[in-house]
Amino acid sequence: MEVAGAVEPAKLNVILILADDLGWKDLGCYGSDLYRSPNIDKLARDGMKFTQAYSACTVCSPTRAAIMTGKYPARLHITDWIPVKCPKTQSC
Numbered sequence: 783m784e785v786a787g788a789v790e791p792a793k794l795n796v797i798l799i800l801a802d803d804l805g806w807k808d809l810g811c812y813g814s815d816l817y818r819s820p821n822i823d824k825l826a827r828d829g830m831k832f833t834q835a836y837s838a839c840t841v842c843s844p845t846r847a848a849i850m851t852g853k854y855p856a857r858l859h860i861t862d863w864i865p866v867k868c869p870k871t872q873s874c
Contacts, residue, residue, distance in 0.1 A: 791838070800849065802842040806835070 799822070806812055811826035838848035838868045843864040844855030855861055 798849070800846065 785823050785873075786862060808817055809822055809826075810817070811819070811823040811831060837845055838853050839845045839861070841861075843862065844860045847853075847858050847860045850853050859864050
């Protein structure tokens with residue numbers, strides 16, 4: 783049912799950046815001067831920056847699985863990184 787004169791709320795844009803082996807204090811926008819991260823710093827400055835977060839796991843594969851499915855890694859039986867199997871014709 784539409785109401786005359788009702789304004790539809792603006793849709794939000796969300797960018798999720800998931801990086802392996804990157805601590806929250808490794809970016810310039812969180813105070814690091816060890817690495818240069820000007821583009822991420824600009825995103826943080828112009829948008830919204832989170833200062834408290836939770837990761838489903840301390841390892842990349844379980845965290846990625848949790849983000850993709852919305853389930854805890856233990857429920858997915860993924861509690862460690864998933865090794866890559868290289869074809870015999872390649873060296874990884």
